Amino acid sequence: MNFYHLLKYSCKSYFVNFSYFTFALFWLISLFLLASFETLYADENRHQKQLDNPTLLESTDIESLLKNSADSLLSKKFIKKLESKKVIAISNIQNTTKEQLDIESIMVIFKSYILDSEKFIFTNTIPSNANKIDTMIKDSRKLRKDAEYNQYTTKEEGSLLAPDYSLWGKISKKIKPQTKEVEYEILLRLTDLTTGVEVWSNISKISKTLPKNMIENYKKEFTFDTQVKMSQKQWKENYEKCLTEDINACQKLIQNGVPSTNDCNKESCNKIGLIMRNIGRIDEAFDYHKRAIDLENYEGYRYLGILYESYKKDSTNAIKTYKIACDKYKEKESCGLLGSMYAKGDNIAQDSEKVIHYYKRACDLGSSIFCVFIGMMYDYGKAVKRDLVMAKHYFQKACDIDNEFCTMKPQYETIEQAAKQEWDDCIKYKNPSVCKRIIDSGVFPSADKCNDGQSCNDIGVIHKIAGLPKQAIPYYEKAISLGSTRSYFNLGLLYEQINQKEQAKKYYKPACDKGIYEACYGLGNLFLEEQDFFNARKNFEIVCDKSSSDFSGDSCNNLGAMYVNGYGVRQDYDKAFEYHKKSCELSSPEGCGNLGHLYETIKQDKNKAKQYYGKACDLGSQKACQYYKSLNNQKIH
Incomplete structure (x- = not known):
């Protein structure tokens, strides 16, 4: 019975007129086609959206921009002085271009450049739009206390590395109506998570000429002078968004109309300068901030300093401008920003004393955030001798200025308590940053x-x-x-x-003579590398005989290998079996694996070989697991 007859038979069985059934079936099929059409239409809409927002960036452009950023970071003096690898967490990377950009793939390229330097590593435990969390990190830790898994191979509690730095970024574009160009920028900032201080920032730019067939897509973005009248409330809302680098909000303010540098007043000149800065009209931003200074609004110096430092990359004029604002006009944020420049060391020498001086100056003038920064430096012993009394003092100053910071306090009550509490973290987990902090505390x-x-x-x-x-x-x-x-x-x-x-060898020898068998094992390996087989065997025998040593199994295994290969001894398979068996009994995965190999190749006993490969596999030898699998596929029991 075919499908048609089956339906017809079913309908007749239930006394339903088949013409009604056919009508219903028709509508079901129609609904299915309509749903499919809507899906196709939605896909077409998505495709059209991509066409309406095409990117001019090619893969080589992105690689060039990221290579410039990576080279800028790795050229910094403080990076070159790093004595151990630091951990970076990728924060959110904003895409304000309205274009379809794969942020995660873009950051993979940047990470590859940084990883090649061997100065940094990246954590995949903290999610962001540019770095999806690796769920296996968390899932693998669920294997603790699972009897199905060898617990020696599971990951210990407390073994994850916390990040030392956070990397934040933004990809944006600016339209140049006169030249019909689009300028793309990648802004990246590296922040020290201990102090909250920005230690590096860089803007890489590339300009792309618009093809004639794409000018229509950008036509609206070229018309900055269209008047859009908005209420005072709307202006304020858009201005606040603009300050968070919302380009659309900034453009709406420009379209609404802004006074010229001759017409702006003491307060509005700086505001318009910030708007101009955020849409990339840097030269105009300079003019507005200079006009604000002429009108005796000395915050303009701070904004000029930021333009020199971050946009013009002119450290000399940035320092000069910040110093005028800080020393002459007591502009608190300029003092702090000047301290941050000496902390980062961008095109100037890093200077811890000046960092402390200007952070304290900013704090004394009423900047709560720089009070927090200086408090954290004392709390962690960063660039200063650890001093918890001073840390508490500056945290309290921050609280007095801004209630938001009243929860800040030193991690420990005394330096001695801090060192004692962090001692285990340093030794047990071999955490370099904690050990460094204890050293820097001066205890x-x-x-x-x-x-x-x-x-x-x-x-x-x-x-x-x-x-x-x-x-x-x-x-x-x-x-x-x-x-x-x-x-x-x-x-x-x-x-x-x-x-x-x-x-x-000079120090291993007396340690071995005094009964530290790890030293004998180390000495044996050094002699083995030199092919001094007599002294290598002598030291391995000392350790192999001491079954209580953690290195006894490995020493017995090495002796077994020497007898298999005839290194410094007559080749003797019986001796090799004896030492590899003892090594396996002492839970050496290599010893069990080699014993299995001897049973398979010398004694031709695949059953025994599989048994010892399995034990080696359970002890963590992946190579032995593969041998076990091979024999298992041969139906060896």
Whole structure:
């Protein structure tokens, strides 16, 4: 029975006239086609919207703009001085062009340039429109306490890295009616999340000539002089939006009509200057702010300084302008902005003393935000010696000026409490920024004044984690002189990591002789690299015999490999089996994997091989997992 007859049969069974059924079926099909048409129409609308807002940017243009931005960031002095990689979180990247731009893909290009420098890494744990969160980061942590997974391979609590910096940006375009050009800009700003201070900003620009067939699309944007009368309330609303860099709001204000520089008054000159700045008419913005100064509105100096600093990239005139406003006219925000210039070090030398001086000056003149900045610097020990009393003082000043900041307070009551609380975060989680903060707080004595072996050793460890290995060395040496056996190993390990192998052996040897078996293992590996197989075997045997050492399994595995390959010993598969088996019993994934390989290739016992590959896989060896899978596919039991 075909579909038609089935429907007809069903209808007759229910005493329904088939002509009515056909009519109903017709309407169902019509509704389906109508829905499909609406979907197609919606898709066509979306396509038309893209055609109405075409972009002139090509992929090479975007790459060029982002390369210029990346080069600008990486050229900064404070970046070159970084001793450890810093974490950046991508904040929102605004697109005010009205064009269909893939912001996430654009930022991937920028990130690739930055990652190549090996100065920064990016976190994927904080979502934004330019950086979708990687849900696997969170999902993988749900595997804790799941009996199906080897818990040694799950991610520890507290292992995620918090960002050190935030990167915010905006992509905009400006219309040039006279030349029929569109100028695209990418503005990026890097902010230190510890202090809230902007440490870098850059604007990269590129101009594109409009093809004749696209001029019609931009026709409305060329007509800036169309009069649009608005009420005082509407003007105020649009002005507030304009200050948040809403280009449309700024253009509406221009269309409504603004007084010339000769006609604006003491208050309105600066307002119009800000409008002009936000739509990219920088030269006109200069004129309005200069006119405001002529009319004795000295905030104009601040706005001129911003134009020099951020738009003209003229640090000399920016500093000069800010200084006049700060020193002569006591313009508080200019003092703070001047301090920020010395913090960033853009085309000027970074100067911590001047940062502190001008931030304090801004705070004393009544700027709550710069009171907060200086308080945070004292709280975290950023560019100043950590001082929680001073931090509390400046947070209170901020509160006195603005109630919004009354919740601000130092993280800890005393410096000693701060160091004690952060000690575990530094050592346990090996967090470089926390370790650096403890060091900068000034709680540690110098190496020559350190008088306790254990303390000297721990201070050396903190310096090493903070990425300051050279500063760690004198603390380890002092700890050794005070009888710290562990410091021999720590110093040997440090020298190995900075590729001074002979110095590493010098300190590993006494540590090994004193029963620190990690040092014997390290010494064995150094001899193995030099193909001094006799001394390598000698040290691996010491550790392999001590089943209590964390490195015993790896040492036994190395001995097994030496007997398999005949390195410094007669090739002996029985010895190799003995050492690899012991290594596996000591939970070495490599030992279990190599034992499985011997069973598969030497003893031709695939059942045993699969058993040991499986154990190695459970211990975290991905290579062994692949071997296990291969045998499993062969139906080996």
